[in-house]
Amino acid sequence: MAEAVRRRVLVVDDAGLVRRYYREALEAAGYLVDEALNGLEALEKLLLQPADLVVVDVNMPQMDGFTFLKALRRQAAPLCAIPALVISTESGPQDFAAAQAAGANFYLVKPVSQATLTDYADLMCGAGA
Template sequence: MPETAAPPRILVIDDASLVRRYYRDALERAGFRVDEALNGIEALELLLRSPYDLLVVDVNMPKMDGLTFLRTLRAREEPLRAVPALVTSTEAGEQDRDSARAAGANFYLVKPLSEDVLVAHAAALSGWRR
């Protein structure tokens, strides 16, 4: 039987504990490995210590918001700046999507997210086939 690849590591970055828990539970049920950060500063510290296959990033957070985090990350050296980012927000305007893309988002989803949508996008952006 062929050896299967290890599940992707996902870093969920959101200041809301309930959102982090919901994302973690959904992604772990689907087989992903998940870590959490409360804001962009904490996320950068984690990324400097360990590689991730995908970032799930909230826009509105204290200390360092999601768009500032992405601009900072995308200005770094490889491989950090190449990590795919799924941005989530309650803001649904086209200008919000455009701002996220300009900051370095690979995809933008409006909250609330269903578990199926989150997992499907995480699998697609991380390149993982379960």
């Protein structure tokens, strides 16, 4: 019997506690998790090893989430097709529109429960880890 493939998620957020919270939830659900502090570091990591999903904050130093998503969507396949879940404290209609324009697949407003995070990861990675 073949072993199930574990999906890889890259969590991009400058807040260590947020990254840890997401990591714990995703690893408990069976995902492999890597972390980046900002969009620039995330792009570097994805060029070395693509992920099955990126979970990204908006407000970060060096390269914010929207700039990161635009840069990601300009990459060659398979990078440009990686699903992106934006999770931010920003909650205005302009924020949702900016996320969509940047290439986000879904946008959630913090705080997000661990169950909600893993539900979206399962949805975006296909029927679970």
